[in-house]
Amino acid sequence: MTIYGNSVSGNCHKVAFVCDRLGIPNRWLEVDFLKGETRTPEFLAMNPAGQVPFIRFEDGRLLAQSNAIMLYLAEGSDLIPADAFERALMNQWLFWEQYSHETAIAVRRFHAFVLKKPDSDIDPALMEKGNRALGVMEGHLATRRYFVGEKLSLADLALVAYTRFAHEAGFDLATFPHVRDWVKRVEDDLNLTS
Numbered sequence: 001m002t003i004y005g006n007s008v009s010g011n012c013h014k015v016a017f018v019c020d021r022l023g024i025p026n027r028w029l030e031v032d033f034l035k036g037e038t039r040t041p042e043f044l045a046m047n048p049a050g051q052v053p054f055i056r057f058e059d060g061r062l063l064a065q066s067n068a069i070m071l072y073l074a075e076g077s078d079l080i081p082a083d084a085f086e087r088a089l090m091n092q093w094l095f096w097e098q099y100s101h102e103t104a105i106a107v108r109r110f111h112a113f114v115l116k117k118p119d120s121d122i123d124p125a126l127m128e129k130g131n132r133a134l135g136v137m138e139g140h141l142a143t144r145r146y147f148v149g150e151k152l153s154l155a156d157l158a159l160v161a162y163t164r165f166a167h168e169a170g171f172d173l174a175t176f177p178h179v180r181d182w183v184k185r186v187e188d189d190l191n192l193t194s
């Protein structure tokens with residue numbers, strides 16, 4: 001299968017995390033959205049949303065949305081809890097990540113780190129929303145090592161993707177020590193170096 005991805009994008013990293021962890025063979029095709037490569041007619045014919053990541057399977061089927069891709073690729077693996085309620089809790093965090101976390105931390109990182117905008121040109125609400133999200137994570141992780149069921153799951157993979165780069169977005173993980181320790185734990189589990 002081919003992963004249409006971008007090496008700077010945490011959403012794309014999520015797909016790579018699952019493939020690496022589960023040994024799923026793949027071909028990574030780098031897409032530079034800053035050069036408009038997600039807006040070409042060829043790209044939009046495959047993914048009208050004009051976003052990476054998305055997957056093209058050998059038989060031609062296409063799948064977009066990082067968390068949907070992770071769920072499909074990890075089906076039947078130990079990255080998805082066997083217990084139905086724990087699975088629901090994992091999904092709870094996956095939905096939360098997309099609505100309340102990625103939309104602040106990834107977006108602020110894009111403006112600050114990728115586009116190199118000064119703070120004065122970035123919506124201040126993003127900092128407030130991101131800190132609120134990190135606060136929710138900090139409270140949850142105060143008594144747990146992982147987000148669900150005391151073991152690594154897709155919830156950790158989804159949430160670590162941008163949390164590990166929170167400093168590039170202007171957030172200070174020193175004020176969220178449980179989050180900082182969890183990031184290190186998950187990076188070690190996934191053998192991530194940077």
Ligand SMILES: N[C@@H](CCC(=O)N[C@@H](CS)C(=O)NCC(=O)O)C(=O)O
Nearest residue numbers: 009011033038050051052053065066
């Ligand atoms: N909810 C989507 C978000 C995907 C997304 O925002 N992708 C960005 C890169 S992180 C992108 O492709 N941007 C290019 C564009 O919008 O043209 C997911 O989780 O896959």
